[in-house]
Amino acid sequence: MVFNMxxxxxxxxxxxxxxxxxxxxxxxxxxxxxxxxxxxxLNIGSEEYPYLQKARITLYGEKGxxxxxxxxxxxxxxxxxxxxxxxxxxxxxxxxxxxxxxxPAERGQREFYIESGLEIFEGDRLALLPTSYSPDxxxxxxx
Numbered sequence: 001m002v003f004n005m006x007x008x009x010x011x012x013x014x015x016x017x018x019x020x021x022x023x024x025x026x027x028x029x030x031x032x033x034x035x036x037x038x039x040x041x042l043n044i045g046s047e048e049y050p051y052l053q054k055a056r057i058t059l060y061g062e063k064g065x066x067x068x069x070x071x072x073x074x075x076x077x078x079x080x081x082x083x084x085x086x087x088x089x090x091x092x093x094x095x096x097x098x099x100x101x102x103x104p105a106e107r108g109q110r111e112f113y114i115e116s117g118l119e120i121f122e123g124d125r126l127a128l129l130p131t132s133y134s135p136d137x138x139x140x141x142x143x
Contacts, residue, residue, distance in 0.1 A: 004028060010060055013068070016040040016085075027054040033061050033079050034068050041086035050090040057081070094119045101128075107139055 004023030011032040014020075022028045022044045035042075035057065045051030061079025068076045076082050096117045105112035105128055112128070120126070120143055130137030 003030065005030070007031060016042055019043070022051060022055050024049055024051055024053065027056075029056045029058065031058045031060065033059065033065075034076065035059070035081045036076075037081070037083040037085050037087055039085060041088065042083075043088045045090035046088070047090055050092050052092050055089075105139075 001018065002021050002023050004026055006027045007029040008031050013034045013036065014030075014032050016035070016037045017039045019040055020042045022030075024045060044055050059079040059081070061077070063078070065078035067078055068080075081087075096119065099114040099118040102113045102115060122143055124143045126141050126143065128139045128141070
């Protein structure tokens with residue numbers, strides 16, 4: 001099945017037992033409380049045809065909502081993606097995947113400086129890796 005709703009209605013549970021593929025020609029926004037990839041697969045793009053549009057999956061759920069039991073052995077929270085089979089996501093390849101800081105970055109800073117050439121887009125998660133052996137020296141930021 002090819003999914004091409006933008007935005008979709010809010011589904012309570014989507015159980016994937018076959019093949020679910022995001023339409024590669026349009027932006028797609030899937031909204032649900034639970035996405036259970038059970039005996040099937042979810043594909044967003046492929047190696048040959050990476051997903052060049054904007055794909056979003058938004059999970060909804062209330063903090064106090066009852067947890068979901070997918071199968072006798074799998075108990076989930078009140079909103080989640082449960083994958084016990086195949087989930088593939090291929091986006092546009094990027095030329096540069098890492099860069100170096102050009103100035104020291106301190107925890108909590110709102111700006112830091114990197115070498116030019118790194119493609120950064122809204123929604124990207126950047127990991128700042130430590131130069132020490134301290135396990136709490138790393139940090140991450142969302143663009």
